[in-house]
Amino acid sequence: xxxxxxxxxxxxxxxxxxxxxxxxxxxxxxxxxxxxxxxxxxxxxxxxxxxxxxxxxxxxxxxxxxxxxxxxxxxxxxxxxxxxxxxxxxxxxxxxxxxxxxxxxxxxxxxxxxxxxxxxxxxxxxxxxxxxxxxxxxxxxxxxxxxxxxxxxxxxxxxxxxxxxxxxxxxxxxxxxxxxx
Amino acid sequence: xxxxxxxxxxxxxxxxxxxxxxxxxxxxxxxxxxxxxxxxxxxxxxxxxxxxxxxxxxxxxxxxxxxxxxxxxxxxxxxxxxxxxxxxxxxxxxxxxxxxxxxxxxxxxxxxxxxxxxxxxxxxxxxxxxxxxxxxxxxxxxxxxxxxxxxxxxxxxxxxxxxxxxxxxxxxxxxxxxxxxxxxxxxxxxxxxxxxxxxxxxxxxxxxxxxxxxxxxxxxxxxx
Numbered sequence: 202x203x204x205x206x207x208x209x210x211x212x213x214x215x216x217x218x219x220x221x222x223x224x225x226x227x228x229x230x231x232x233x234x235x236x237x238x239x240x241x242x243x244x245x246x247x248x249x250x251x252x253x254x255x256x257x258x259x260x261x262x263x264x265x266x267x268x269x270x271x272x273x274x275x276x277x278x279x280x281x282x283x284x285x286x287x288x289x290x291x292x293x294x295x296x297x298x299x300x301x302x303x304x305x306x307x308x309x310x311x312x313x314x315x316x317x318x319x320x321x322x323x324x325x326x327x328x329x330x331x332x333x334x335x336x337x338x339x340x341x342x343x344x345x346x347x348x349x350x351x352x353x354x355x356x357x358x359x360x361x362x363x364x365x366x367x368x369x370x371x372x373x374x375x376x377x378x379x380x381x382x
Numbered sequence: 383x384x385x386x387x388x389x390x391x392x393x394x395x396x397x398x399x400x401x402x403x404x405x406x407x408x409x410x411x412x413x414x415x416x417x418x419x420x421x422x423x424x425x426x427x428x429x430x431x432x433x434x435x436x437x438x439x440x441x442x443x444x445x446x447x448x449x450x451x452x453x454x455x456x457x458x459x460x461x462x463x464x465x466x467x468x469x470x471x472x473x474x475x476x477x478x479x480x481x482x483x484x485x486x487x488x489x490x491x492x493x494x495x496x497x498x499x500x501x502x503x504x505x506x507x508x509x510x511x512x513x514x515x516x517x518x519x520x521x522x523x524x525x526x527x528x529x530x531x532x533x534x535x536x537x538x539x540x541x542x543x544x545x546x547x548x549x550x551x552x553x554x555x556x557x558x559x560x561x562x563x564x565x566x567x568x569x570x571x572x573x574x575x576x577x578x579x580x581x582x583x584x585x586x587x588x589x590x591x592x593x594x595x596x597x598x599x600x601x602x603x604x605x606x
Contacts, residue, residue: 212593218554220416221599227528319520326524329419329555331434348422348436350555360419363554 213379216372217364226352226360227327231288231314234301239286239314241358248283248380249354253330253347255291256303256313261349261366262287263307269351270307271370272377279381280310289315290325290332290347328352355380411598412605413583414558414576420551421529423521425485425514428497433483433514440553441479442580444573447532449488449542450500459546460484460504462570467511473574475581478553482511487526487534487542489515531560548573552580579605 230240241249250269254262266287273280287304289295292315295303300313315321325332325347332347349366353376362376420443425433446463448456463482470480486492492500497513506513516522526532534544548569550559559576561569587595597603 212596214592214596218416218556219596219599220418220556221602223416224418322521323524323528326421326423326521327419327528329422329435329529331422331424331436333424333434346436348555363419363556 215362215376215379216368217362217376219362220360223355223359223361225358226354227324229288229316229320229324231316231320231324232297234297234304234313236297239312241354244284245358246282246356248356248377249358250283250285250377251288251328251352251354252285253288253290253325253328253332254349255289255345255347256295256299257291257341257344259341259344261347265349265351265366266304266307266311268368268370268373270311272373273308273310275370275374276377276381279378282381283377285311287311287313288321288324289313290321290330291345292316292318292321294342353377353380411594412579412603413595413598414550414552414579415602415604416599417557417560419529420549420555420557421525422555423516423525423529425483425516426494427512427514428494428501429508430494433512435555438481438483438551439555441481442475442553442577443481443483443551444577445483445485445530445549445551447485447487447526447530447534447544447547449486450492450496451488451540452542456546459548462548462573463511464505465570466574467505467507469570469574470510473581474578476585478581478584480510480577482506484511484513485522485526486513486515487522487544488536489517489519489522491540530557532562550576550580553584576605 226241228241230238233239252265269285276283289300295315297315300315304311304313330348332345334343334345337344351364352360353362355361361380364373420435422435427433446459448459467482486497492515501508501513516525526534530549532545532547534542536542545562548561549557550573552558558580561573583595
């Protein structure tokens with residue numbers, strides 16, 4: 202393998218964990234900021250970036266969404282082949298309207314989706330997302346601790362790549378470009 | 383010149399294809415498959431402490447499922463967990479911690495106090511083997527039934543019908559091994575071997591060596 206690498210044929214190294222031979226990701230049907238329920242099947246043929254967050258999130262969510270938006274900018278026209286979806290882990294406060302305004306701050310093509318607390322609990326559990334309310338300040342209200350992993354699903358709706366918190370826009374764009382090849 | 387380039391191309395092709403074939407046949411590196419994401423959860427353990435999947439990130443976790451009124455139906459599974467708990471120090475795992483977690487599907491009866499008493503009765507070391515559950519039955523079903531894909535169902539007499547299973551999860555929260563239908567003592571040997579395979583990848587899959595491990599995933603060079 203070293204010889205292959207030395208010849209410049211070294212395989213691309215992703216900035217997260219790649220799922221080889223992935224199985225279909227857990228299906229869901231949730232209400233989006235467009236007023237329509239959306240499911241993974243609606244995005245067949247596109248890569249889907251899934252992020253679990255919430256609009257009152259003070260730090261981790263905006264930091265991640267800024268990087269994702271930056272990756273879309275770097276991808277240029279290819280960004281049309283990627284759908285970014287933020288699933289709310291705060292269904293009690295995040296209405297579809299609020300989610301729509303929030304995600305539009307980062308990129309107008311992003312979708313924000315929510316559901317009943319039970320729907321959110323199920324989808325979060327199945328995507329390995331821990332989330333739990335805890336006390337915030339009087340100004341922020343309660344906060345929600347949550348897993349900050351970003352997931353990339355391939356064009357067939359299979360979980361392909363897990364990106365940890367902190368991956369830069371440039372590295373995300375490089376990974377997405379590799380998956381779009 | 384053209385002929386020289388052609389020979390060069392064919393030679394390179396033979397090296398690449400031959401190398402890939404040799405890798406597949408001889409499997410110089412073996413890995414465990416990345417099966418799917420393990421579920422997210424917030425459990426309460428036998429000490430009344432919160433235990434989330436995020437707490438277990440960066441270490442290996444072996445799960446099994448049961449309940450304190452299980453009786454002899456859980457004996458083999460508990461014996462295997464006990465055996466692994468006692469042998470963890472003998473395994474080549476570097477400094478990667480391993481936690482054993484038994485999730486009860488009987489939260490109504492299995493209070494932390496009862497889980498504590500049960501843990502003691504099966505010889506669990508609380509630093510290594512935790513017993514936990516979730517009060518909300520719907521959430522519990524999403525975790526065990528949905529995320530871990532393990533069947534259980536309450537019976538009229540208060541017992542549970544269930545399929546015994548062990549599930550091995552890596553530090554990324556990805557399921558790397560599922561051991562079902564035969565919770566025999568032999569499972570413990572296989573799981574411990576698999577823990578060493580996981581550790582080998584976590585420790586050595588860095589820099590240029592990561593190419594070999596990714597190739598092992600690509601060619602499905604899975605440890606038996």
